[in-house]
Amino acid sequence: xxxxxxxxxxxxxxxxxxxxxxxxxxxxVDSAAERHAADFALAGTREEFQRAVEADWPSILVVSxxxxxxxxxxxxxLVAVPPKYDYLADGDVIGFDHASRKFRTLYxxxxxxxxxxxxxRCNNYCLMCSQPPKDIDDRWILSEIKESLPLIxxxxxxxxxxxxxxxxxxEDFIAVLKECRDRLPATAIQVLTNGRAFADSRIVDAWKxxxxxxxxxxxxxxxxxxxxxDHVVQARGAFDETILGxxxxxxxxxxxxxxxxxxxxTAPIIEDTGxxxxxxxxxxxxxxxxxxxxxxxxxxxxxxxxxDPVDYGDGLARAVxxxxxxxxxxxxxNLPKCVLPKSVWPHALQSxxxxxxxxxxxxDRCDEKNTCSGFFTTGRPRFSRGVRAITAQRDELTTLAD
Amino acid sequence: xxxxxxxxxxxxxxxxLSLLPFSLERTGTRQxxxxxxxxxxxxxxxxxxxxxxxxxxxxxxxxxxKAYAAHLITGTNQKAQRQLLAARLRxxxxxLQQMTPLHIFVVTLRCEHSCPYCQVSRQSTxxxxxxxxxxxxxRALDIAFASPAARIKIEFQGGEPxxxxxxxxxxxxxxxxxxxxxxxxxxxxxxxxxxxxxxxFCKANNVLLSTSLDGPADLHNKNRPRPGANSHELAVAGIxxxxxxxxxxxxxxxxxxxxxxxxxxxxxxxxxxxxxxDGIFLRPLSPFGFAIKTKQFAKYDAQKWLAFYERGxxxxxxxxxxxxxxxxxxxxxxxxxxxxxxxxxxxxLRSPAGAGLxxxxxxxxxxxxxxxxxxxxxxxxxxxxxxxxxxHDSYNSLILSDKLIAAISxxxxxxxxxxxxxVYESHCGADPVYHHATxxxxxxxxxLSAFCARQKGIMGLLLDILENCxxxxxxxxxxxxx
Numbered sequence: 001x002x003x004x005x006x007x008x009x010x011x012x013x014x015x016x017x018x019x020x021x022x023x024x025x026x027x028x029v030d031s032a033a034e035r036h037a038a039d040f041a042l043a044g045t046r047e048e049f050q051r052a053v054e055a056d057w058p059s060i061l062v063v064s065x066x067x068x069x070x071x072x073x074x075x076x077x078l079v080a081v082p083p084k085y086d087y088l089a090d091g092d093v094i095g096f097d098h099a100s101r102k103f104r105t106l107y108x109x110x111x112x113x114x115x116x117x118x119x120x121r122c123n124n125y126c127l128m129c130s131q132p133p134k135d136i137d138d139r140w141i142l143s144e145i146k147e148s149l150p151l152i153x154x155x156x157x158x159x160x161x162x163x164x165x166x167x168x169x170x171e172d173f174i175a176v177l178k179e180c181r182d183r184l185p186a187t188a189i190q191v192l193t194n195g196r197a198f199a200d201s202r203i204v205d206a207w208k209x210x211x212x213x214x215x216x217x218x219x220x221x222x223x224x225x226x227x228x229x230d231h232v233v234q235a236r237g238a239f240d241e242t243i244l245g246x247x248x249x250x251x252x253x254x255x256x257x258x259x260x261x262x263x264x265x266t267a268p269i270i271e272d273t274g275x276x277x278x279x280x281x282x283x284x285x286x287x288x289x290x291x292x293x294x295x296x297x298x299x300x301x302x303x304x305x306x307x308d309p310v311d312y313g314d315g316l317a318r319a320v321x322x323x324x325x326x327x328x329x330x331x332x333x334n335l336p337k338c339v340l341p342k343s344v345w346p347h348a349l350q351s352x353x354x355x356x357x358x359x360x361x362x363x364d365r366c367d368e369k370n371t372c373s374g375f376f377t378t379g380r381p382r383f384s385r386g387v388r389a390i391t392a393q394r395d396e397l398t399t400l401a402d
Numbered sequence: 403x404x405x406x407x408x409x410x411x412x413x414x415x416x417x418x419l420s421l422l423p424f425s426l427e428r429t430g431t432r433q434x435x436x437x438x439x440x441x442x443x444x445x446x447x448x449x450x451x452x453x454x455x456x457x458x459x460x461x462x463x464x465x466x467x468k469a470y471a472a473h474l475i476t477g478t479n480q481k482a483q484r485q486l487l488a489a490r491l492r493x494x495x496x497x498l499q500q501m502t503p504l505h506i507f508v509v510t511l512r513c514e515h516s517c518p519y520c521q522v523s524r525q526s527t528x529x530x531x532x533x534x535x536x537x538x539x540x541r542a543l544d545i546a547f548a549s550p551a552a553r554i555k556i557e558f559q560g561g562e563p564x565x566x567x568x569x570x571x572x573x574x575x576x577x578x579x580x581x582x583x584x585x586x587x588x589x590x591x592x593x594x595x596x597x598x599x600x601x602x603f604c605k606a607n608n609v610l611l612s613t614s615l616d617g618p619a620d621l622h623n624k625n626r627p628r629p630g631a632n633s634h635e636l637a638v639a640g641i642x643x644x645x646x647x648x649x650x651x652x653x654x655x656x657x658x659x660x661x662x663x664x665x666x667x668x669x670x671x672x673x674x675x676x677x678x679x680d681g682i683f684l685r686p687l688s689p690f691g692f693a694i695k696t697k698q699f700a701k702y703d704a705q706k707w708l709a710f711y712e713r714g715x716x717x718x719x720x721x722x723x724x725x726x727x728x729x730x731x732x733x734x735x736x737x738x739x740x741x742x743x744x745x746x747x748x749x750x751l752r753s754p755a756g757a758g759l760x761x762x763x764x765x766x767x768x769x770x771x772x773x774x775x776x777x778x779x780x781x782x783x784x785x786x787x788x789x790x791x792x793x794h795d796s797y798n799s800l801i802l803s804d805k806l807i808a809a810i811s812x813x814x815x816x817x818x819x820x821x822x823x824x825v826y827e828s829h830c831g832a833d834p835v836y837h838h839a840t841x842x843x844x845x846x847x848x849x850l851s852a853f854c855a856r857q858k859g860i861m862g863l864l865l866d867i868l869e870n871c872x873x874x875x876x877x878x879x880x881x882x883x884x
Contacts, residue, residue, distance in 0.1 A: 125405075125406075127406060199481075224467075224470070224471035225461075225466070225467045225471055226412075226470060226477065226480070227409070227412040227413045227461040227462075228409075228412075228467070230412040231407075231408075231409045231411070234406060234407060236411075236412055237480075239482070240477065240480040240481060240482045240483075242482075243482035243485075243486065244481050244482045244485055247482070247485050247486065247489055251489070272471060276471055279442060279741075280486055280490065281486075282742070282743075301406065325879045325880070325882075325883045326741075326742065326883065327883060
């Protein structure tokens with residue numbers, strides 16, 4: 001199932017009108033932690049709400065189907081959201097728009113997959129983009145992120161910044177990364193970027209000067225040939241800038257992950273791409289070969305993009321071999337084990353974010369379910385004809401067939 | 403969504419393309435082997451080659467993709483292709499940052515063996531005037547420590563260096579007392595004189611042993627005569643004992659191929675395998691010292707040696723296929739260069755040459771040579787690579803000597819006839835001492851050079867296996883990876 005990360009509050013009150021939005025952190029009613037101005041007591045029942053009022057909470061968020069009769073006596077800030085948001089928990093952070101009552105869950109403390117959308121603007125227009133770009137002024141998002149960072153648990157292991165192109169407003173974004181360095185020194189930061197901005201030495205120098213202890217730029221490379229990559233990202237000259245950006249980052253000792261999304265334009269040549277990466281960029285820190293998330297533009301371009309993973313498994317295995325042999329740390333993301341050759345299994349990770357990860361009925365009989373990526377639940381999931389439970393029995397049959 | 407553009411919208415117009423430098427060699431009827439600036443190989447037909455040179459390539463025609471991925475073409479205004487090549491070339495050449503990491507001390511010229519292929523002219527064991535003096539050794543150490551490399555290897559050679567073991571101990575102690583460099587030590591010994599005192603010393607000081615093992619007893623003893631005709635017995639016992647005391651990776655063995663070895667490569671390899679060694683270095687004879695005087699060197703040509711090498715390599719691959727990891731070290735070295743950009747500063751396989759820049763040799767009498775082979779030439783009267791003397795020279799005066807600069811600058815493969823456009827150039831090296839010895843010219847005429855014939859022969863063989871024998875290719879790639 002997909003966790004709803006966006007929604008509209010059923011009720012709100014007490015917000016001042018001179019700001020359009022608030023960043024809100026949720027706290028257990030009984031939390032003994034020091035109260036921040038952004039903290040809201042999280043109440044799931046009428047009884048919890050009463051205790052929050054008694055404990056002098058000035059702000060309360062109620063998860064309720066509306067049956068809780070909210071007392072008019074409470075004069076603080078109040079938000080009520082429907083029961084499907086009952087996953088919200090102590091330490092989570094949401095962004096709330098006063099006028100529309102729309103909110104977005106920005107951070108879930110218990111999740112290992114927290115990501116901040118930085119902007120929806122992008123200078124690429126990838127055929128399979130899961131977050132189709134919009135040419136709008138959304139700089140308020142960066143302000144919201146700045147406001148959120150002090151509310152995030154410093155024990156958080158990892159955060160991802162995604163887009164759009166995260167470096168669209170590179171100066172403001174780099175300021176955010178400096179905040180991360182200062183406020184969350186123990187948190188690994190991953191930035192998804194198309195890397196083109198790093199072709200500009202000013203930007204790559206600014207990135208280096210952050211001196212973040214654990215920062216990685218995750219950059220897509222879709223082919224070893226310019227026009228194939230440029231077609232996939234729908235931008236002429238993108239390949240040249242992206243490769244140049246990777247070289248400039250590594251030249252300055254910065255960490256880089258390369259990401260290859262696998263679909264009908266990239267998967268048939270994945271062995272060539274893997275060999276080329278192994279030969280030309282073996283000094284990158286990680287290469288992720290990623291199954292397609294069938295959402296956003298990927299649905300619109302289904303006819304051009306869909307390729308059953310079982311039809312590119314052999315090439316994928318050879319790509320993994322080339323990269324491993326060159327000493328490159330390589331992983332396969334988003335593809336269930338049953339559609340992958342066995343030699344790839346040690347590289348196949350449970351990469352799909354918890355809020356959009358699911359399994360099918362067949363998986364209940366599978367021996368490998370606990371270590372398998374499963375599937376995306378977002379968009380319009382497409383299933384390989386290779387999906388079937390892996391069992392000791394099936395293994396024997398395969399051996400016999402061989 | 404008509405907003406998406408078709409593939410054709412992203413192809414470069416032909417007039418915007420530029421060729422990048424490459425080398426080629428005709429390998430058959432209308433077939434060419436082509437290498438880019440950093441030595442990535444691809445094969446092209448004559449027709450493809452002509453179309454490429456005329457830039458008659460178009461995105462989508464297959465040749466464009468092949469040539470672009472191999473860095474043979476670039477968009478004229480693009481930067482990444484050139485920057486990638488520059489970064490890779492810089493990595494490949496970065497061995498140059500380690501100036502003179504190897505220092506060879508010839509602690510004595512005396513030897514109790516009398517090998518006819520010896521590259522040095524040895525002296526009988528009783529003449530102590532062929533030992534290096536303590537004063538000479540300390541001056542040599544001054545020079546070694548003046549070299550810029552942060553880590554240096556001090557190698558003891560002879561003659562038989564264990565005949566002057568007290569001096570080895572003194573040099574190791576003195577080197578360790580000086581600060582500022584990481585140190586490795588190697589003793590190149592026939593192991594005939596190896597005893598527990600030596601082994602304890604090696605263990606205490608982390609000294610590696612390197613020895614000679616030419617194959618089965620009869621072959622080894624024929625190649626390496628000594629009183630008692632027991633060279634093989636002593637070498638094998640020494641290797642076993644050293645592995646036991648120092649550890650299996652602290653003793654290495656090298657073989658030299660004589661005419662008598664040519665038909666026996668399987669037996670030679672089995673000898674190494676039985677001793678538990680993890681590989682073998684199949685080496686040809688060098689045209690120096692006694693090897694010339696005794697006419698050993700003239701007894702087989704490059705073609706015979708290549709046939710020997712190929713049989714040996716295929717036997718080694720067979721051993722691997724049967725489940726025992728075992729390497730041919732020369733192939734591993736070449737493969738590392740062919741399949742990666744790791745900097746390999748192997749003294750005999752680099753350009754600029756390793757003479758002086760890679761190693762200095764301090765002879766027993768204080769003369770300093772640009773390479774081990776250089777001092778061997780001097781033993782037969784040729785001082786071409788004698789750079790100076792420890793008592794009159796400093797590290798700088800040796801490295802900047804006219805002799806060394808002339809030898810290195812006139813032997814660069816990057817600009818030498820026959821080398822500069824050779825398809826194998828990226829993975830080969832200048833060997834000015836060899837070409838001086840065989841042709842009287844540090845550059846040499848490469849079509850007449852057995853060094854060149856061996857290099858091209860071995861690399862051609864390795865490419866053939868990589869392309870045509872998938873199972874063996876996996877093994878070869880593994881050698882390049884580690």
